[in-house]
Amino acid sequence: MPRPAFANWLSDTNDVTQIFLAAGQIPGLINMAGGLPDPSTWPIADLSALAANAISNHPKDALAYAPIEGLPSLRDTIAARFSAPGLHLHRDNVMITSGGMQALDLLGKVLLDDGSLIAAQSPAYLGALDAWRPRRPIYRPMHLHANDFDPEAAFQGAQFAYTVPNFSNPTGRLVGLDQRQALLSAAQTTGTWLIEDDPYGTLYYDSAPLPRMLSLSASNSPHEDTPYDGPVIYLGTLSKELAPGLRVGWVIAAPQMIRALVTAKQGSDMSTSGLSQRITQDAFAAGLTDRILPEILALYRARRDALCAAMTTHLADLFTWEIPAGGMFVWATARDPALNTDALLPEALAQGVCITPSSVFDPHGLNRRAIRINFTLNDPEKLTEGVRRLARAAKSCLIKAA
Structure with a gap:
């Protein structure tokens, strides 16, 4: 017997979030897609002590509904x-x-x-x-x-x-x-x-x-x-x-x-x-949180600067962007309208880098000329290599679109 169909809205969703969350499991791939913090910023020893204290000294708060x-x-x-x-x-x-x-x-x-x-x-x-x-x-x-x-x-x-x-x-x-x-x-x-x-x-x-x-x-x-x-x-x-x-x-x-x-x-x-x-x-x-914030800011500021420097070297003829004053992302718009960033995503994955195309941030999916790039997860060397790979992918896309 056929089973009931899934709800209609499921046919309208996207798989980009799953792609960039799963990207970390692909050997050698540089993930510049998600809004992911660097695990080195997590105060593991402090959190371990806080968790042990919560369970030992506040069990009703920690373990009950x-x-x-x-x-x-x-x-x-x-x-x-x-x-x-x-x-x-x-x-x-x-x-x-x-x-x-x-x-x-x-x-x-x-x-x-x-x-x-x-x-x-x-x-x-x-x-x-x-x-x-x-x-x-x-x-x-x-x-x-x-x-x-x-x-x-x-x-x-x-x-x-x-x-x-x-x-x-x-x-x-x-x-x-x-x-x-x-x-x-x-x-x-x-x-x-x-x-x-x-x-x-x-x-x-x-x-x-x-x-x-x-x-x-x-x-x-x-x-x-x-x-x-x-x-x-x-x-x-x-x-x-x-x-x-x-x-x-x-x-x-x-x-x-x-x-x-x-x-x-x-x-x-x-x-x-x-x-x-x-x-x-x-x-x-x-x-x-107040104690660890200065180190987080210094780390991410340096990574933002490294990403934008690499983009200036390798992507300036392909994209335009503004240097963000904070946050986790650079938004880059293709100079050539023929560069469809939905098509760029699989090309980028083939080159070993993951970015997010602009269409998923448009409720109607019509904006296909920009990409979101994250700079907080990777060190400057990886960011630079990721930009190199992205440039190769973008040039390949434009050749195919010609």
Whole structure:
């Protein structure tokens, strides 16, 4: 007997994420595709001690089912960590998630019906597109750096506006202060939820961090005894700050939004790992993330510079790009429109290097002229060799396209 068919949305997905996560298992291949931190940045001895302490001294926190919304102590810590002058965050403003990706999935569950409209920073993060794909939303692209961009017009009728203001995935661009204020003003005027997805907010290499849109909306919680009730939904993660395997993220939002997300999480995984939450709580208390950050910044800054130098040597006649001021990625656009980067991916793999084509960051799959290159995972020598291989692959593609 034939079995029932899979859900229709599965036919619309892509396999690029699986390709670059699996690329690390291919001998000799240089993976420049994923947003992967360097394992050398993980404080293994400290995390081992924190894990042992969590199990030995806090077994109920570490080994039992955790509250759906997260351990109260960690929620209090996150609230205190992200409070600012005029922004009085409370435990009711915080939910702990199983990584930043779960937050995106849960937001889709509580805000999207089939065919709902999303105003999304364009190009858009692949993981967000994947998380919301089952709901088949309609996308209104927001080109935040365009001179004619009108935030209020973009927000009208949308269930939410999605942004990655700090070194956007995939472009690596930083959204300026004026643009942040304009986005916030549009959210307040239209009543649209404004998602501030911030996995790279600690990775500033050339300047002091800009204020978060969450902080800029501080006037919405003027009294210390009143939880924040503004339009910003702030998403954070430990993946780039400490270690991705802990799978700890958080949502900071108005209490009504947190309650809705908790209901959705109940039917998802019940709770985030108590052990990971306890390790995170103790890591923050010990100042571990603050202690290791300068070394991470120095390492990644040098790798960014090495990648861009190699690109100048080997790719300047093939691509244009901007040097990012932070984050994990360089976004390169082909000079020749005949260079289809969907076709470039298999050519690059054949040459022993993996990159991400631009089509997967476009909800309609039409942008096929750019690539995202990661610089955080590999040392300068590998980055340089990866760029050499990429140049050979791009030239081969152009010959085949002629």
